[in-house]
Amino acid sequence: MRHRLSTRSTFGAATAAALALLAPLAPAAAAADLDGAADSARHGGAAYKRVGYFIQWGIYARNFHVKDLETSGTAGKLSHINYAFGNVGSAGTCQIGGPGSDGWADYVRPVGAEESVDGAADTDGQALAGNFNQLRELKAKHPDLKVMISLGGWSGSAYFSDAVRTEAGRKALVSSCIDLYLKGNLPEDGARGGPGAAAGIFDGIDLDWEWPGSEGAPGNGIRPEDKQNFTKLVHEFRTQVDAYARTLKGRKHFELSAYVPTAPAKIDAGFEVPKIIRDFDFVNLQGYDFHVSGEKTTAQQSALYARNDFSLDGTVDAWLRRGAPARKLVTGLPFYGQGWTGVTGGGNGLGQPAAGPAPATWAAGTEDYKALKKLADSGAYKLYRGQRNGHAWLFDGTTLWTYDDATVLRTKAEYVRREGLGGAMIWSLDGDTPNGELITAIDKGLSRR
Numbered sequence: 399m400r401h402r403l404s405t406r407s408t409f410g411a412a413t414a415a416a417l418a419l420l421a422p423l424a425p426a427a428a429a430a431d432l433d434g435a436a437d438s439a440r441h442g443g444a445a446y447k448r449v450g451y452f453i454q455w456g457i458y459a460r461n462f463h464v465k466d467l468e469t470s471g472t473a474g475k476l477s478h479i480n481y482a483f484g485n486v487g488s489a490g491t492c493q494i495g496g497p498g499s500d501g502w503a504d505y506v507r508p509v510g511a512e513e514s515v516d517g518a519a520d521t522d523g524q525a526l527a528g529n530f531n532q533l534r535e536l537k538a539k540h541p542d543l544k545v546m547i548s549l550g551g552w553s554g555s556a557y558f559s560d561a562v563r564t565e566a567g568r569k570a571l572v573s574s575c576i577d578l579y580l581k582g583n584l585p586e587d588g589a590r591g592g593p594g595a596a597a598g599i600f601d602g603i604d605l606d607w608e609w610p611g612s613e614g615a616p617g618n619g620i621r622p623e624d625k626q627n628f629t630k631l632v633h634e635f636r637t638q639v640d641a642y643a644r645t646l647k648g649r650k651h652f653e654l655s656a657y658v659p660t661a662p663a664k665i666d667a668g669f670e671v672p673k674i675i676r677d678f679d680f681v682n683l684q685g686y687d688f689h690v691s692g693e694k695t696t697a698q699q700s701a702l703y704a705r706n707d708f709s710l711d712g713t714v715d716a717w718l719r720r721g722a723p724a725r726k727l728v729t730g731l732p733f734y735g736q737g738w739t740g741v742t743g744g745g746n747g748l749g750q751p752a753a754g755p756a757p758a759t760w761a762a763g764t765e766d767y768k769a770l771k772k773l774a775d776s777g778a779y780k781l782y783r784g785q786r787n788g789h790a791w792l793f794d795g796t797t798l799w800t801y802d803d804a805t806v807l808r809t810k811a812e813y814v815r816r817e818g819l820g821g822a823m824i825w826s827l828d829g830d831t832p833n834g835e836l837i838t839a840i841d842k843g844l845s846r847r
Contacts, residue, residue: 446477446815446820446821446822447477447820447822447823448475448821448822448841449476449477449478449479449546449655449822450476450824451479451480451481451824451827452464452480452529452826453827453828454481454482454500454503455500455503456828457503457529458503460760460828463509464515464529464535464536465513465514465515465532468515468539470830470832471833471834471837471838472834473536473540473543475837475838475840476543477542477544478545478653479533479536479545479546480546480604480655480823481529481533481547482548482606483548483549483551483554485499485554486549486555486558486571487557488557488560490561490571491561491570491571491574491575492577492578494578494584494585495585498554501584501585502528503529504528504529505526505528505529505530505584505587505595505596506590507529508521508522508528509527509532513532514532514535515535515536516535516538522589523589524589524590525589525590525592526591526595527590528590533545533599537599544601544653546603547579547602547603548604548606549575549604549605549606550605550606550607550608551606552614552615555618556615556618558607558610559610559618559624559627562627562628562630562631568627568634569634569638571631572631572635575603576638576639576642579599579603580603581642582595582598583595601652602652602655603639603652603655604656604682605635605654605655605656606657609664609667610624610628611624611628611668612664624667625669626670628669629670629673632656632674632678633673639654653680654678655678655679655681655728656678656682657682657730658681658683660683660684660688660713660716661708662716666720671717671720671721671722675723678726680725680726680728680821681722681726681727682823683710683713684713684730685700685710685729685731685732686699686700686731686732686734687732687736688704688707689736690736691736691737691756691762691764694752695749695752696738696747696748696800697748698789698800699801700731700789700802701789702786702787702788702789702810702813703785704785704788709788710729710730710810711813713729714817714819724817725818725820727820728819728820728821728823729810729814729819730825731823731825731840732767732801732802732824733766733767733827733828733830734764734765734767734770734801734825734826735765735767735770735801735802736763736764736800737756737763737764737798738755738763738797739753739754739755739757739796739797740754740796741793741796741798746780746782747791747793748782748793752798756798756799767801767802767829768830768831768832770792770799770803771831771835773792774792774803778794779793779797779799783806786809789802789806790805790806802836805839807839807840808842808843810840811839811841812843815843815844822840824836824837824840
């Protein structure tokens with residue numbers, strides 16, 4: 399199975415060159431911007447997307463299951479669940495089985511009654527068990543809920559560049575993903591799997607190639623032509639997915655989305671925005687990891703506004719100026735924080751030298767919100783808030799955690815509504831409290847409650 403840090407991705411300290419690109423661009427895509435403004439004016443509150451990532455490996459040490467989305471009330475506040483992650487293997491196709499995949503978690507593992515959404519234990523003869531079957535049960539309780547398969551991820555994007563170099567490679571990759579996830583033709587594993595075993599579970603595909611044309615995880619293939627090949631890949635997905643939908647009864651529409659970066663240099667290296675946005679239903683903007691605990695100086699990781707630095711508002715602006723309509727921009731929100739220890743220099747701790755990442759539950763330097771809430775409630779840390787409540791941090795004089803609490807997230811949700819954006823995305827759902835404190839704040843902010 400593929401374990402990752404709780405963060406989605408990192409791009410290190412903000413460089414002067416990258417920050418210079420935050421300056422306004424020439425309005426080359428004015429027509430697209432006007433279209434986006436018109437679409438935003440028609441965008442009703444009920445249509446705001448609430449996208450949450452469910453991590454495949456969360457069922458292990460984290461003990462976070464699909465049922466928790468029901469018992470916490472989270473499922474009723476989501477429009478989409480992104481299942482992280484589907485695997486693109488070295489052969490350039492979607493696969494279950496082999497390095498980086500975990501078919502046991504996906505559809506083989508028998509789920510007991512106590513972990514089951516419908517309260518019934520899986521049986522030996524079921525063709526579908528594991529997380530996939532639990533998602534099916536959750537959708538039965540919430541018929542409007544959509545489930546997307548997210549392909550790639552930070553440590554799962556090594557083979558995208560190789561796979562999409564040629565037209566034949568792109569066609570093969572897309573066809574294999576449709577066959578495996580939309581048609582549900584799973585590999586047989588004892589009684590599990592087989593043709594159509596997972597049919598009807600996934601309502602679309604989310605591309606998490608991190609990143610076309612620029613550095614991601616060590617070992618990823620990167621080529622200058624990734625930018626054009628990504629555009630062709632997205633169009634191939636749109637073409638084949640729509641063709642498959644036409645073979646089904648009813649008027650099924652499979653959605654396409656992508657996880658896309660904050661840094662203008664990464665946007666320009668890998669994304670022909672006006673072209674790809676036509677084929678995507680929406681894109682999820684990176685709204686966190688603006689600074690990370692591996693840096694030598696403490697800083698905000700997810701500010702709504704920031705002067706001469708990365709921010710959520712700056713990310714939205716960068717995509718709007720490159721031709722994306724507001725209604726297709728879904729803002730990424732973190733359910734975790736970045737932390738440093740050995741902080742010196744006094745004050746409120748922000749912008750000060752640090753010895754290294756703070757100790758944490760799963761990986762040094764990152765911690766779930768539910769754990770940070772306990773620190774905040776303990777009285778050992780002082781809570782600080784940034785400009786317009788656009789981010790928060792805890793500091794005890796030595797250790798600093800920068801994160802989003804319910805107050806920050808409600809402010810960001812109201813920003814989504816005010817700016818006519820497409821909605822909010824969460825990485826990741828397991829970081830919330832058992833009663834869904836953070837998803838409730840987002841829901842209230844988007845619903846004007």
